[in-house]
Amino acid sequence: MSGELIEIKGEMTLISVLRLASAEIELIRQGVQNKRDSVPQLFANSPLVVDCSQLGDGCAALDMVRLRATILDLGFIPVGIRNITDTCVEAAIQAGWAVLRAGRATGASVRVERSVSEEKADADVPTTVMTSVKVIDRPLRSGQQVYFPEGSLVILQHTSAGSEILAGGSVHVYGSLRGRVLAGIGGDTSARIFCQKLEAELVAIAGHYRLLDDIDTNLKGSPAMVWLEGEKLKIAPMF
Amino acid sequence: MSRIVVVTSGKGGVGKTTTSAAFSTGLAMRGYKTAVIDFDVGLRNLDLIMGCERRVVYDFVNVINNEATLNQALIRDKHVENLYVLPASQTRDKDALTPEGVGRVMDELHELGFDFIVCDSPAGIERGAHMAMYYADDAVVVTNPEVSSVRDSDRILGLLQSKTHRAKQGETVREHLLITRYSPARVQSGEMLSMEDILEILAVPLIGVIPESQSVLQASNSGAPVILDKASDAGQAYDDFVRRFLGETVPHRFLEVEKKGFFKKLFG
Numbered sequence: 001m002s003g004e005l006i007e008i009k010g011e012m013t014l015i016s017v018l019r020l021a022s023a024e025i026e027l028i029r030q031g032v033q034n035k036r037d038s039v040p041q042l043f044a045n046s047p048l049v050v051d052c053s054q055l056g057d058g059c060a061a062l063d064m065v066r067l068r069a070t071i072l073d074l075g076f077i078p079v080g081i082r083n084i085t086d087t088c089v090e091a092a093i094q095a096g097w098a099v100l101r102a103g104r105a106t107g108a109s110v111r112v113e114r115s116v117s118e119e120k121a122d123a124d125v126p127t128t129v130m131t132s133v134k135v136i137d138r139p140l141r142s143g144q145q146v147y148f149p150e151g152s153l154v155i156l157q158h159t160s161a162g163s164e165i166l167a168g169g170s171v172h173v174y175g176s177l178r179g180r181v182l183a184g185i186g187g188d189t190s191a192r193i194f195c196q197k198l199e200a201e202l203v204a205i206a207g208h209y210r211l212l213d214d215i216d217t218n219l220k221g222s223p224a225m226v227w228l229e230g231e232k233l234k235i236a237p238m239f
Numbered sequence: 240m241s242r243i244v245v246v247t248s249g250k251g252g253v254g255k256t257t258t259s260a261a262f263s264t265g266l267a268m269r270g271y272k273t274a275v276i277d278f279d280v281g282l283r284n285l286d287l288i289m290g291c292e293r294r295v296v297y298d299f300v301n302v303i304n305n306e307a308t309l310n311q312a313l314i315r316d317k318h319v320e321n322l323y324v325l326p327a328s329q330t331r332d333k334d335a336l337t338p339e340g341v342g343r344v345m346d347e348l349h350e351l352g353f354d355f356i357v358c359d360s361p362a363g364i365e366r367g368a369h370m371a372m373y374y375a376d377d378a379v380v381v382t383n384p385e386v387s388s389v390r391d392s393d394r395i396l397g398l399l400q401s402k403t404h405r406a407k408q409g410e411t412v413r414e415h416l417l418i419t420r421y422s423p424a425r426v427q428s429g430e431m432l433s434m435e436d437i438l439e440i441l442a443v444p445l446i447g448v449i450p451e452s453q454s455v456l457q458a459s460n461s462g463a464p465v466i467l468d469k470a471s472d473a474g475q476a477y478d479d480f481v482r483r484f485l486g487e488t489v490p491h492r493f494l495e496v497e498k499k500g501f502f503k504k505l506f507g
Contacts, residue, residue, distance in 0.1 A: 139442050141397025142390055158442060160393045176439075 015079065016043070018071075019051045023061040029070050036074060048076040049100065053083035060087060064095035132169075140165065140179065149186055161201060170194070182209070184228075193226035194238065208233045241349040243356045245375035247399075249391030251362030253383045254419040257455055258477075259359035260288040261466035262379065265481030267322035268466075271354040274313065276344075277327035278371035279361035280335055286326040289316060290462025300328035303340035309347045318467060323353075333367035345374050364398060374404050377413045379484075380443065383420050384431040389440055392416075396443065415446035417480060422451040423496045434494060447480030449473055450493040 020028060036043045048071055052059050064081075071078040080098035092099050132151030140146060140155060142162035153167040158175030165171055165181040170191045173181070177195035184191030184206035191205050198219055202211050205228045212220065223238040246259045256279075263275035277285035280300060286292040291314045297307035302325070309325075316322035325344075328335065348356050360371035372378060378399050382392045399412045406412065418434060425431040438445060449455075454471030458464060466481070468474040472493055479489045 138400060139396075141400075142393040144397045144401070160397075160440070161390060162394070163397075175442075178440075 015047055015049055016076075017049045017051050019054060020062075021054050023055055023058050023063075025063055025066045025070055028067065029074065032071070032074050032076070036076075044075060046076060047079045049079050050081045050097075051083050052081065052085075052088075055084075057085060059085045062088065064088070064091045064097060068095055068097060134167075139175070142179075152191075158197075167191070180204075183226075189228050191228075194224075196223050197221055198224040198235075203233070203235070205233060210235070241345070241353045241356050242377065243345060243358065243375050244377040244379060245358040245360055245372045246379045246381060247360035247368060247372055247395050248362065248381040248388070249364060249368075249395040250383070250388045253381050253388055254449070254455075255362070255381050256284050256288050256359055257459060257465065258379065258381050258417060258419065258449075259285060259357050260464040261474075261477040262481060262484075263322060263355070263357040264316070264319055264464040265466045265478060266355050266357070266485075267316070267319045269481070269485065270321065272321045272352055273355040273357060274323045274325060274348050274353050275357040275359060276325040276371075277359050278336070278367050279359065280327045280367060281329065281332045282361065283327035283329045285359050286314075286324060287462060288459050289324050289464065290318070291316065291324055291326070292462070295326045298326045298328040299344070300331045300335040302344055303335060303337065309344065309351070318463060333361070333365065333370070336366060336370040338370065338373055341370050342374060364394060368395075369398070369402060372399055372403055372412070375399070375412050376405070377415065377484075379415045379417050379446065380441075381417050381419055382437060382441070384418060384422075384426065384433070384437060386432065389432065389437055393441060396441065414443045415484065416441060416443040417447045417449065418445070419449040420451045421448050421493070423494060427496055445491070446483050447476060448491055448494060449476045449480070 018032065022028065050067065052062070055062065068078050078097070080100040081092050082100035084092060084099065089099055133154060134148045134151065135154045135156065136146060137156045139157040140159035140163040142160045145164040145166070146153060147166045149168040151167070152169035153165060153171045155165070155173045155175065159165065159173055159177055159179045161178045163179030165179065166185050167183050168186045169183065169188060171181050171183045171193045173195040176197040176199055178199045178201070180202040181193055181200055182204040183193050187206050189206045193203055193205065199221060200212050202209055203226045205226065208228055208231065210233050219235060219237060224235055225238050226233060226235050246255050246262065248255050259275055263273045266273045275285065276299060277283055286295055294314050297312040299312065301307040302309050302312045313323040313325055316324060345356060358371045358375065361367035380392050380395060382388050396414060399414065400406050403412050418437060421434070422431060426433045434448060450472050452471055452473035454468050455465050455473050458468055465471060465474050466477040476493055479492065482489050
């Protein structure tokens with residue numbers, strides 16, 4: 001097979017899904033803009049799939065051309081649209097949309113906090129394995145924050161009370177873990193937290209968090225692992 | 240090149256100015272031409288501790304604003320040779336300090352042939368503290384054996400490795416931990432954090448432990464840095480610290496509870 005110039009394979013990729021609750025373009029613009037401005041570094045130039053399952057027949061009222069223009073205008077790359085009614089397919093293709101087959105049920109994904117107005121669009125991030133790793137070789141001091149949505153974080157030293165670690169994947173701390181640590185911030189429920197000495201203020205995986213005050217005290221100060229089992233955050237000694 | 244050392248802590252009242260005065264005096268006593276700069280613009284104290292408050296004509300801000308030359312503003316210390324004090328302005332605030340202005344003063348001090356420039360940082364993490372640490376090669380982080388002081392020092396250590404000129408060049412500021420107001424008796428009774436606890440939290444090389452001592456207050460009030468008081472434990476501890484800073488290996492002292500002899504028990 002080495003002679004092939006190109007290869008086309010069906011693969012899974014992490015992609016943001018914009019779930020519409022309204023066909024009103026201005027409301028969509030507002031909602032997406034608010035989301036984008038809250039975490040600009042997460043969304044800059046990111047591809048976006050529009051999901052219309054909540055609209056149902058309301059799809060017909062959706063202006064496919066303006067929708068596409070609005071999304072581009074906000075700095076996203078519109079990749080495709082899904083869950084539209086059959087009557088809308090033609091208009092979507094005309095407007096330059098790739099019509100995707102219905103996605104799987106989104107039960108596994110973690111919903112970004114719903115905005116106050118019901119009409120606002122929600123952005124959902126499905127889970128996909130991330131492989132990138134970032135290594136920090138200095139202590140993480142009080143007031144410092146490491147943000148690495150692209151993958152896992154490895155801290156070779158201790159982290160102090162008042163520090164914050166945010167990773168898309170897992171977090172490994174080869175010293176005392178004293179600050180806050182949030183793994184799987186993009187919704188990766190398989191992310192885990194490992195540390196040499198658990199003294200964290202707060203641990204979280206994919207949005208499920210626990211304070212150390214709630215944790216069995218005999219785990220404090222010992223090597224521990226944190227993972228998610230269903231909806232429950234589990235903490236256990238490593239050795 | 241002059242070596243620039245910032246004395247900093249985050250928290251107020253832990254002994255930054257006392258340390259700056261003792262440290263710069265100790266360096267000068269060993270023959271190094273040393274300048275000590277008060278960065279606490281608006282709350283000037285260093286001149287009091289150094290006993291030169293009546294000789295302040297021009298100050299640091301005057302030099303930054305080109306209202307006076309550096310030579311006019313530098314005050315020659317009356318206790319030791321080779322030591323010069325650059326006092327802070329009492330009537331201005333910390334916005335008067337700019338990276339360009341501070342950088343120019345550092346360059347001029349270097350041209351005047353100073354070996355060491357000691358920057359006495361104000362408390363906090365705002366402009367004054369930021370400017371004091373900005374050009375530092377070394378940082379002496381002063382900590383009391385108390386949780387909030389340790390937490391604030393930790394914060395300062397983070398800033399030293401992100402907000403300084405060296406950090407921006409991809410280099411690191413050398414860190415030294417100085418524990419002050421250490422009372423072995425209170426550590427033993429569990430009222431104070433021990434040296435080991437502090438080192439465990441901060442993970443920075445220890446350069447000295449200064450015991451809690453009456454002589455520090457006396458020295459401050461009399462305007463003579465405590466290092467000149469050779470009989471006091473604090474003075475000796477500061478001297479050890481200066482020697483360690485200059486590369487000597489000196490064992491740590493004053494870490495154990497002093498055993499009271501028969502006569503001490505009798506007479507206190």
